[in-house]
Every structure is written in C-alpha cells, then in structure tokens.
Amino acid sequence: MLNRVRSAVAHLVSSGGSSPPRPKSPDLTNATSAPLAAAPETPKSPPARPGSGSGASAKTVEARASFSRPTFLQLSPGGLRRADDHAGRAVQSPPDRGRRLPWSTGYAEVINAGKSRHNEDQACCEVVYVEGRRSVTGAPREPNQDQGLCFYYWGLFDGHAGGGAAEMASRLLHRHIREQLKDLVEILQDPSPPPLCLPCTSGTPDSSDSSHLIGPQSCWSSQKEVTHESLVVGAIENAFQLMDEQMARERERRGHQVEGGCCALVVVYLLGKVYVANAGDSRAIIVRNGEIIPMSREFTPETERQRLQLLGFLKPELLGGEFTHLEFPRRVQPKELGQKMLYRDQNMTGWAYKKIELEDLRFPLVCGEGKKARVMATIGVTRGLGDHNLKVCSSTLPIKPFLSCFPEVRVYDLTQYEHCPDDVLVLGTDGLWDVTSDCEVAATVDRVLSAYEPNDPSRYTALAQALVLGARGTPRDRGWRLPNNKLGSGDDISVFVIPLGGPGSYS
C-alpha cells in the first residue's frame, strides 16, 4: 500500500512541479467534464432576469454538452472555441453591448495552460425571486402582504477531477438557496424576532395566535434570541448540503457525467446584507477606501488539519489501516523505527518528539505543505461539493468522509457604511490568489478604477480583466510569465468584481 500511495504522491508532485496550480485529484481525466445535458432541473436562466424559471433552448444545452461556459458570456460557437484554446488563453468577459450583469458586476475568466482539457471553473450571476410558501407562521395574510423577496446572487465554482460538479453547482445551487428561503419570506419581512417554533398546520383558527408558538417557559431560564441574519446563514448552509446530496443522487443515477468535485464561493445580497459563503480555496475580499476586508478563508489540509485528524482518530475505520492520523514533518522511514521523530496529533498546534512505532510508518492522513498539502495523498482542498466517488489512488478507500460540504458564511452589512463607486467585493478562484496578494489586488483596484469615470459601468469589467491578465501573465520563455519574470498562474482563473457603491441597480 505504501508504494501505491507513494507513486500517487510522486505523480501529483511531478505533475504540479513546473507550474503553481494545484492538482486537486490524481485522476484529472477530461472525459468527466461533460455537463448534465438532461438534469431534472432546467438549465440556468439568462442573467439579470428575475425568477430563473425558464431554461435555455435545447440547442444551447446541446452545444454545452461538449464544453460549457457561463451563459452570461453569450459566446458564439467560434467564441466558445477561442475560450477553449490553451495556447492563446484569451480573457473572456460578457460583451460590452447589451444587457449588463446586475449591479454592473465585472467578470473575466481565462482557461488553464493545459492542466485540463477544458476550463473547469464555472460562474453564475443571477437575480432570484423567492415566492413565499403558504403562511408559515399561521398568521392571516393581508392583501399586498408577502410579495416575495429578491436576492442577488454570484457564484464561482472551481472544479477538479472533471467539470461536472462545478457545472451542476453553477446551474442549481442558487435554486437550493431559493428553496431554503421560501419558508422564510414572511418571517424575514416581519421586523419582530423570528418565531422559535412554527405550527404544523397553517390557517387553522388557533394557529393565528402566536403566543402558543413559544410554549410554556421550560426549565431553562431563558430562550435564545435568533436573528433574521442567522436564518439566512442557516438557509445557505443547508442549501450547500442539499446541493451536495443531489450530486450524490445524480452520480448514482448518471455516473461519470457528474464526476468530480468543486470549490464553491457564493455571494447572496438580501435585505441590505451581503452574505459570503465559502467552501474551498477560492477567496473573497472587500476593498473599501483602499482598506482590505477579508470576507472568506481557505479550507485546505493545512488549515483544517485538526478537524481531519480528529475524525481519523475518532473513526479509525475511515483510515482503512493504511493511514495514520498523526502528522510528521516528513515521511517516516522503516529504518527509523525506535528513533524519536517530531509529530502533531489532533489536539496539538505545537510539535513534540515521539518514539516511532510500526503504525507510524503508515502514510499520514495529512501531508505536504502549501499548495502541495494533501488529504490521503490525494486532494488539496477539504471543503466543497461533489467528490462522492473520490478514492485514494489505486484503493477503494473513500475520501469524501473527510471533506465537508459546509461553507463558512461571513456577513457584511451594506447599510453600515456609505460606499463610493471605488468600493468593490472581489471574488476569485485560486488561479488568481496563487500569484496575487490581497494588497496587489487592492493596488490594481485603485489603478484601474481611477482610469475610468466613476459612473462608467464598464470599469468593473476592465478591473476583472486586469486582475485575470495580471495573474495569467504573458507567454515567454518556458511558460506564462509575470512582469517580474515569476511564473504566472497556469490554472483556470475566474474573477467577479462586485461594486458596493457603484452604478448598480440595487437601490
């Protein structure tokens, strides 16, 4: 087994050795990137159209069956081919003419330098209308009340081991969020605190009396106050889980068409607040008056080491007798048995020496550093959607139990600050952040936006393009190079620039 995993690691290391992008799975097959041509839900609706109920034409679905890009790019067959060209790596943005993205959002993307056949990033930008379900609190409806809610939605999905999961998530995750919010429409529009308990039947005479919803004071001294905001957070969290479960079902039903997994970085704007939900290694920052406000953190084998080790410790059967939950600073050699080596377990942030025993020779659950860190020698991100069939290389040991589909959600209250047109929320897949620091992004924000009139809505697209170009670099000797001659990102790169005080339509 050791040799088997070793070769898997050797494969990973050598394939990722010459360029920064991280191979997230050993099986980077291209055959699995076909989208779901016949998903039960309708495909993603055109941008900026509330409701997202209608679908694209059958022709569009067919065209996307071989290679799909976000519909808001409005790519012609020729444009689609150019977007798929690893040699040219042309930056793609929505056309300058015609309908803009909501809030005049800027978007740009570029395909990888050959890492995978197609661009495995996907993106989505929608305005979603949520119609409330029947009165959930049992209160009688007023006419003109409960008109439903609108939320603005942006999503970046960075696929690995095929584009199926990213494609599926880009078409469906916002619908899961909508479904979760349907029960909350009435509650979110009511300024009083959310009811802790809802009646099981609505419309019956006694259920309009909300006093019984609380029930008699229990033995607890008090009840917790739950905010509207935390209901939206809970709705997004559960939507991620339901999306993940749907992927598992689809995979059962349709096999390789939904192979792979994806990181998901999602923004929801609802009732004055921006919710940023991240599961994976994409990143979101706000640049406000030059200041950087982190809106996400990355979930990797290094940042989630203790969670992974705890799971391996509590459920050793998940390690299959092949892995140890302990971390060592390098691989233990059989001849070192009986010597003392540094280690960390699930409880430690520091290191200590331990005498090496036979089971320490097993491959460590978490190994490697930085972009080469891996869970079970296989995957470099620890949260995301999909990956239901991901196995340790040449083994039947499943990796999914160690991955979490739950995002961390951060909330930013847009009403607490008077934003100017230069204040933006920047979302990027790791292709951007692998070679660009937060400060460099902030500098580019300043440089590009100051070259445009504040009310020019094309400035955010120009900024997204500048960020993608800056991370891609230009083709020079031995690969794509940045101006400082360092390697540019050979990964897929996708960027949203969301203006927080610009000429958006969110007033």
Place this chain on the structure above:
Amino acid sequence: MLNRVRSAVAHLVSSGGSSPPRPKSPDLTNATSAPLAAAPETPKSPPARPGSGSGASAKTVEARASFSRPTFLQLSPGGLRRADDHAGRAVQSPPDRGRRLPWSTGYAEVINAGKSRHNEDQACCEVVYVEGRRSVTGAPREPNQDQGLCFYYWGLFDGHAGGGAAEMASRLLHRHIREQLKDLVEILQDPSPPPLCLPCTSGTPDSSDSSHLIGPQSCWSSQKEVTHESLVVGAIENAFQLMDEQMARERERRGHQVEGGCCALVVVYLLGKVYVANAGDSRAIIVRNGEIIPMSREFTPETERQRLQLLGFLKPELLGGEFTHLEFPRRVQPKELGQKMLYRDQNMTGWAYKKIELEDLRFPLVCGEGKKARVMATIGVTRGLGDHNLKVCSSTLPIKPFLSCFPEVRVYDLTQYEHCPDDVLVLGTDGLWDVTSDCEVAATVDRVLSAYEPNDPSRYTALAQALVLGARGTPRDRGWRLPNNKLGSGDDISVFVIPLGGPGSYS
C-alpha cells in the same frame, strides 16, 4: 431521565440566580476540597527559588490539609483564617516585606461570597530550572555547554466541584512542563532548526553525524520546518495532558481527595518569548501603551458548541440515549411534536427550522446562554484539568469525554517591542472578568500605575488589589455591590499583574 436532568438544571439555575458566579458542577460539595497531603511529588517550593526541588515541611503540609492558599502569600494560621472568611472577604496579597515575586509580579485574591466553603482558586509563581537530559541529538558535548534553561512560570487555577484538582495542578503542572522541556534543552539552545528525528541511542559514533537524522529524501517533495517556538508550545500542550492523566491515576488511587476539576491559565517565559496557555474560562490580556492585546480566549459550551456537537454526532454512545446533539433555542415540549422548531447542528452557525421528532425531545447536549450555558446540563466550562469522575446529575453518564484538557497557546515575543514599566500582562479568573471588561481593566492599569513611581515595585501588587477590589465591590444592601450598584462578583477572584518592562529581574 428528562425530569432528572431538568431538576439538575433547575437546581443550577436557582443556586446561581442571585449572583453572577457560575456553578460549574451540580455537586459543589466542600468535602472534596482537601488537598493531597501525601502526593508522590513534593509540595510546591517557596517562591522565586530556582529548582523547586525541595518541599515544604510536614507541618506545612498538615496545615494545608484543611485549607490551603498559595505559599507565596506566607499566611500565618490567623491570616489563613481571615483569608477563609466569606463575610469579610479580605483581599490577600504577598507581604510587602521580604522576597518579592519574580519580575515584581503583583498578585491579589479574595474568597467567594459563600458559593463554596473554601477559596477554590489556586495560584503558583515559580522560577524553574530545567536541567538537560543526556545529549539527545547525539552530538558530543562541549565543556560549559548545555547549562540548562530557566523559565519563569505563573499559573491560575480555578477549581470547581472541590478544590482538589486546582490544588494539585498548582503544585505540579510546572513540573510536568519542566519534564517536557528536559529533552529540548540542547535543541532550544542551538540556533539551527530543530532536528526532525533523533537517534534512539546517544553517544554512539555514528549518531554524532546529524545527516542521517533527516533520512533520505522521501517521496514527499519537502519536509516541514519546525520552529523552536512550536517545540515549546508542544511541550506545554503535552504537559497539560500528562497533568490530566496524573489526576486520573491519583483519583483512582486516592478517591475524593482529588475530586473535581479546574480551569488552568498558565504563562511561561522562556528565551525571550511569553507563552500563554489557557484551558477554561480564565483570561489573559496585555495592556501595552493603553492598547489591549487579547492573549487567550474562553472555552465554554457556547464557544465550543460545534466541537461538542460533532463528538456527540460521531460517538452517539457518549450521549447515552439521553441527550441529542442538536441545539434548540429553548427546550422542546412533547406537545410540539410534528411542529417545526429552530435548530443548529455541528455544521451550522446559522439556524434553520426542522420538524420535531421524538428524539428531539431528549435533553440537548449544549443548552443555555452566557454564564448559564451547560454541557449535559452540568458543567459550564469545556476545557480544563480533572473532572474524571464528573457524571450527569443522578446518572452514570460521564461528561469527561466532552471536556478537553488541551490549552490554546498564544505566543508573545517580548523582544519585538520596547516595553515601558506601565506595560503589563494581566491574568484573572472568571471572578474578575464576569464583572470587569478589558477596557475597564486597561483604565485601572492606567489609573493605578500612574499614581506610583515607575520604579516602585509595589505598584503591581497595588494594581492587582485594585482589580480584585473593583470586581468584588463593597457589602451593601443585598450583597456585594459595585459603585454603579450592580452586583459585584460573588465568585473567588484571583489576579496576577506581570510587568513586561518593569523593574523585573529578567534582563
């Protein structure tokens, strides 16, 4: 079972209802506070004496068998009685004459207002010499090399359900740290990076060649760099665990004498760096030039909810069929079966509605809010030492599996900033922080220290006394009151004030 736990909660709520202090266990018996009159290790040595090898006299041990306070208070039998007086609640500090605490550390404490028979806080302040073990790296020793290391040590221990655990930790934890550091003396004094692997035998000819310690480059692309600092962190972490294991053994052997548990907040100063290790709800802050730098965080059922819920989810047998790992904002009533109630599971930070099922009627693993939050309706802190025999009230269900003995360690580099005599590290048990904010502490630091000459070493004791007095208040109508007429802390209160740039002896 439900009624059983309910009455436990009712008991807790009513006993803690009139004053802020949190009862950490339902069994606040005083019979268990007897110290370890005949511990295998020698009792705590006098303050500021390197080595801590010799013990107190048999007479001292006898005197402490009924009620013990830190030896550095140098209390006479009469002083001991006054310190034990709940009515007067006299503030105790080391005598102004004679040997000062290291670094001119200030200390003050006061007993509770009647919550328990004796003061269940304990404190320790030591200078500890660590003699290195035989050359661990196998390198031949130079004469005058490996002279050993000194560390400065401060510890606050807040006992619950008896004073035995706090007493034992105050006498022994620094020795466990010393034991852990013994293997590191040579390594910490060597400026080169720590060896990742040590030979099993030392002094053999080939072991002086350190190249073989690293071993051949494995299939990993690199090895992790481990810092000296992270070795000290690891040593402290493991010392906490060994202390906890020793308590378990002693309890097996000696029963009620080591009953109970304690929070532990410990500071180690070693080689220019301050390590603050916290397991429990005590708190440490640095006040530097008026600025507040948090040096710890509290571990409670609220802050550790997701860790506790995950454990209950992964190991449902620990819930004994009596508890549910889900959290609800209030107790679910049987008549609410089938209705929808807000809940959170181990993955969620937000709330969502779920249909109430039969097993949701079980008592929640985590319930209550603020100072009344509890694990299994029993204990209000989730990290600390001891509690090996703590059971759910009127049940055999053990609570220890949910408690962690591991501290969070934060490191502060004392050499990175030129400290002035007014810069201090303040440690306090929750008796201080329950009624005093960080800002109020900073204001008291400024007020008291500015009233003394910068080189007056008694200023730090005066500050510790002012902080304790400010949290205790004065006896007025219905209890101890603060100047704003709010209730003062009825809990034991203990405070260390450690000057970071004062007239200390650490140059």
